[in-house]
Amino acid sequence: MARAVQRRTLETRARLLAAAESVIAEQGFAALRVEEVVLRAGTAKGTFFAHFPDKDALVAQIVGARFALYLAEMAEGPAPETVADMVRVQMPLIGFMTSERYVFDVFFRYSGAAASDEIGPIAEGIVTYVEVVTDWIAGGPFRTDVAPDVLAEGVLAFLLQAMAVRFCALHASQTVEETFAPYLQAWLLPR
Numbered sequence: 001m002a003r004a005v006q007r008r009t010l011e012t013r014a015r016l017l018a019a020a021e022s023v024i025a026e027q028g029f030a031a032l033r034v035e036e037v038v039l040r041a042g043t044a045k046g047t048f049f050a051h052f053p054d055k056d057a058l059v060a061q062i063v064g065a066r067f068a069l070y071l072a073e074m075a076e077g078p079a080p081e082t083v084a085d086m087v088r089v090q091m092p093l094i095g096f097m098t099s100e101r102y103v104f105d106v107f108f109r110y111s112g113a114a115a116s117d118e119i120g121p122i123a124e125g126i127v128t129y130v131e132v133v134t135d136w137i138a139g140g141p142f143r144t145d146v147a148p149d150v151l152a153e154g155v156l157a158f159l160l161q162a163m164a165v166r167f168c169a170l171h172a173s174q175t176v177e178e179t180f181a182p183y184l185q186a187w188l189l190p191r
Helices: 002-027 034-041 045-051 055-076 083-097 101-109 121-139 148-166 176-188
Strands: none
Touching: 002 034, 002 045, 002 055, 034 045, 034 055, 055 083, 055 101, 055 121, 083 101, 083 148, 083 176, 101 148, 121 148, 148 176
């Protein structure tokens, strides 16, 4: 009996996620509404809230899953040998994360977990991101006076800054790439 309930619970969660993905594909992340998700999933609103505390938690699951796919692609490819390569390899991820302000906001909000029960796919992805970048730095022609994992944490900080600046009216004309590359150049290859 418990397995049947568990299977039904997993199937319901999968239907909710699939319904949300469908709405996002048609209308974007910002247009996502709980009412539309439950209607498409064929569930009650209470069922939605039994699976997700709010809409942002649902979106965090979807963003986290996509983040993981981009990270897998980054990890599978050859390690960047220059700062320009490092930026270029990350552009698909950056493009997704800055595709909508709402995506970036959810990503940023869920990028760190205040408590262990809050650790989700985005926070887990951040750990993976730092591991991937650490490997790149350790195997590349980058500075060696600072530990690669510390440098990778800095790359993450610069990435978040460059993406955030993208949504700032004062810097709207500058691309994320134009902001990110000089930070990395100064951080990874100081003169």
